[in-house]
Amino acid sequence: MKDIVIEKKLFIRELLVLLALFIVVNIVNIYSIIKYDTSWFELISQLHLVLIITLLLYLLISVFRLFLFLIQRAIK
Amino acid sequence: MNDLFLVNRREFIKKVTIISGSAAALVSMPWLKILAEGDTKSPSDKVRLALIGMGDRGKLLTQHIESFASIINAELVAICDDYTPNLKAGIELTKGKAKTFSDYRKLLDEKNIDAIIIATPLHEHAHMTIESLNSGRDVFCEKAMARTMDDTKLMYDTHLSSGKILQVGHQRMFSPVYLDAVKKIHSGDIGKVTQIRAYWHRNNDWRREVPSPELERKINWRHYEEYSAGLLTELASHQIQVANWIMKGPPESVMGTGSINFWKDGREVYDNIAMIFSYPDGTQFIYDSVISNKHYGCEEQIMGNKGTMELEVNKYFSETIPQAPAILQLINDIEKDVFDNIPIGGASWVPETAVQYKGNFISENYKMDEVKLQLEAFVKYIRKGKAPEILPIEGYNSSIWTLLAEQAIKTGQKLTLSDKYKV
Numbered sequence: 001m002k003d004i005v006i007e008k009k010l011f012i013r014e015l016l017v018l019l020a021l022f023i024v025v026n027i028v029n030i031y032s033i034i035k036y037d038t039s040w041f042e043l044i045s046q047l048h049l050v051l052i053i054t055l056l057l058y059l060l061i062s063v064f065r066l067f068l069f070l071i072q073r074a075i076k
Numbered sequence: 077m078n079d080l081f082l083v084n085r086r087e088f089i090k091k092v093t094i095i096s097g098s099a100a101a102l103v104s105m106p107w108l109k110i111l112a113e114g115d116t117k118s119p120s121d122k123v124r125l126a127l128i129g130m131g132d133r134g135k136l137l138t139q140h141i142e143s144f145a146s147i148i149n150a151e152l153v154a155i156c157d158d159y160t161p162n163l164k165a166g167i168e169l170t171k172g173k174a175k176t177f178s179d180y181r182k183l184l185d186e187k188n189i190d191a192i193i194i195a196t197p198l199h200e201h202a203h204m205t206i207e208s209l210n211s212g213r214d215v216f217c218e219k220a221m222a223r224t225m226d227d228t229k230l231m232y233d234t235h236l237s238s239g240k241i242l243q244v245g246h247q248r249m250f251s252p253v254y255l256d257a258v259k260k261i262h263s264g265d266i267g268k269v270t271q272i273r274a275y276w277h278r279n280n281d282w283r284r285e286v287p288s289p290e291l292e293r294k295i296n297w298r299h300y301e302e303y304s305a306g307l308l309t310e311l312a313s314h315q316i317q318v319a320n321w322i323m324k325g326p327p328e329s330v331m332g333t334g335s336i337n338f339w340k341d342g343r344e345v346y347d348n349i350a351m352i353f354s355y356p357d358g359t360q361f362i363y364d365s366v367i368s369n370k371h372y373g374c375e376e377q378i379m380g381n382k383g384t385m386e387l388e389v390n391k392y393f394s395e396t397i398p399q400a401p402a403i404l405q406l407i408n409d410i411e412k413d414v415f416d417n418i419p420i421g422g423a424s425w426v427p428e429t430a431v432q433y434k435g436n437f438i439s440e441n442y443k444m445d446e447v448k449l450q451l452e453a454f455v456k457y458i459r460k461g462k463a464p465e466i467l468p469i470e471g472y473n474s475s476i477w478t479l480l481a482e483q484a485i486k487t488g489q490k491l492t493l494s495d496k497y498k499v
Contacts, residue, residue, distance in 0.1 A: 028151035028403065029403045031406075032402035033403075035406065036402040038399055038405075042401050043452055046402075049401065049403055049404065053403070
């Protein structure tokens with residue numbers, strides 16, 4: 001069986017994408033707390049939601065990136 | 077013995093110890109305190125019970141007693157029924173240990189009986205209870221108390237004159253959910269109670285198989301006015317008790333209507349009823365019961381200006397709906413903006429449909445059999461020689477107002493209770 005090797009560089013890049021998304025979703029959470037005038041405690045109590053949304057966004061972006069990759073390969 | 081029952085009983089008793097420790101709870105629910113008291117295993121403290129009426133309810137009570145008799149230190153020493161198949165079922169349930177009788181008067185002649193449990197058809201409650209009390213026995217009588225208002229009053233008066241305990245089977249007074257709910261209602265959690273709605277809907281003819289025609293009235297006694305007021309005494313009396321408990325007293329007036337509109341099978345009692353009970357502070361208790369549709373089941377809805385409680389399903393709904401987390405609100409709004417239909421035309425008035433909100437639980441949702449708890453309390457009262465007077469009063473008010481509601485339906489008038497029936 002062929003081993004799948006994930007390069008360290010690639011791994012760090014994906015982690016950075018995830019971290020960036022996590023920060024973006026937290027900023028959205030801060031915006032919505034201000035907009036709907038709810039408790040700042042939601043920054044902690046709704047972390048599970050923030051994580052779920054982060055992962056969903058990552059998944060969506062991954063699909064989009066896969067499409068881009070396939071199109072680029074087809075053009076080449 | 078069911079382990080779950082033992083665990084729940086321990087939990088419940090712990091909880092009761094906390095509840096009964098509060099002065100407010102002691103005033104409004106004094107019957108609870110006894111449950112917090114320890115168990116006794118002494119043979120000299122064993123309570124000897126006899127059960128009259130081995131029909132469905134009698135069988136259920138027998139099963140309960142047999143299942144935890146050793147815990148509550150009680151014994152079912154005698155059973156009685158004048159219908160042989162029921163008596164045989166009782167012998168099986170008690171594994172032949174209990175002495176059997178077909179005549180309750182002979183049972184009352186027995187010396188080794190401390191208390192009597194009565195689970196016979198309604199019209200037999202009064203004379204059996206009165207004779208039992210007069211024979212020096214404490215009595216647990218299933219609801220409703222009696223078929224007539226005079227008999228109901230006589231039962232209560234005999235309890236007072238004999239000095240013996242009279243407990244009426246209103247098990248909701250021992251239900252953990254109801255106890256929590258009423259405690260919360262009385263401490264203002266739903267604000268001022270402004271309306272109570274209750275209903276009990278079933279879809280069956282309430283008919284039992286009759287082996288020979290001459291037994292029709294004996295077996296299907298719930299269908300005949302001579303023996304029962306049908307839905308009123310068999311179902312509504314429970315919920316009238318709950319409303320009285322919440323309102324801390326009986327209503328001021330009642331009006332109602334009823335008919336036989338579906339089960340036209342020779343029965344004499346209504347198959348659908350609707351009543352309104354008015355309480356002194358202006359609160360209305362709106363009640364209905366049918367046996368031709370079971371979609372809505374059974375419920376008591378207690379409505380206050382700050383919230384609503386639905387006791388049968390253990391639910392509390394605040395009038396101020398808790399806000400969803402901000403991030404969810406944002407997602408919902410975005411979703412609405414993207415997917416909502418563009419209005420072209422339509423109603424300019426939006427109906428005030430029920431608020432879609434799942435609510436919270438009133439009480440920790442553990443299962444605890446309130447029928448067992450009320451039997452345990454009864455045994456402990458017998459041992460103590462007295463029970464809180466609120467218990468027979470609750471039973472009395474529920475029964476008397478059930479029967480007054482029957483009169484209101486029959487006369488088509490709004491009725492108040494005559495002073496001679498007030499306790």
